[in-house]
Amino acid sequence: MSNLAYWLFKSEPSTWSWEDQLAKGNQGEEWDGVRNYQARNFMREMQIGDRGFFYHSQKDKEIVGIVEVIAEAHQDSTTDDERWECVDIKAIASVPEPVSLEMIKTDPRLSDMVLVKNSRLSVQPVTKAEWDAVCDMGGYKE
DNA sequence: GCCAACGTTGGC
């Protein structure tokens, strides 16, 4: 039994938005469509109960929600290619005050966030310190 | 809409 880890899931809202995720409720949804080895490898590391941020890329560029991993990595149902796996996640809560990329870039505590350093990676790890800082900025309490 | 950064593909 290891400690829960923290992650960030990035999505372009016109493809899959936080509202879409919320609508799925506790049933959740698989995080399919990832075709990047680094992102896939992070999903393989995930365990049930891990927490994640849900980030809207492109137009909004802000962290809008909190999710939980509810199924470990399995075959991505949108392809027969066995290289691609994904986890399932469900929405836990909306972030009361969404945390924008601009705010993240401005905060010295978050200067090493992958979101800042590697903006193209769609699934990425978040440290406990970063998690706490963003939750604090967003007015989210467990 | 542009383009920098990055990942992937395929020819050699």
Added chain:
DNA sequence: GCCAACGTTGGC
């Protein structure tokens, strides 16, 4: 196994 060409992502 290298690397040029190409495609995609996402911030601006």
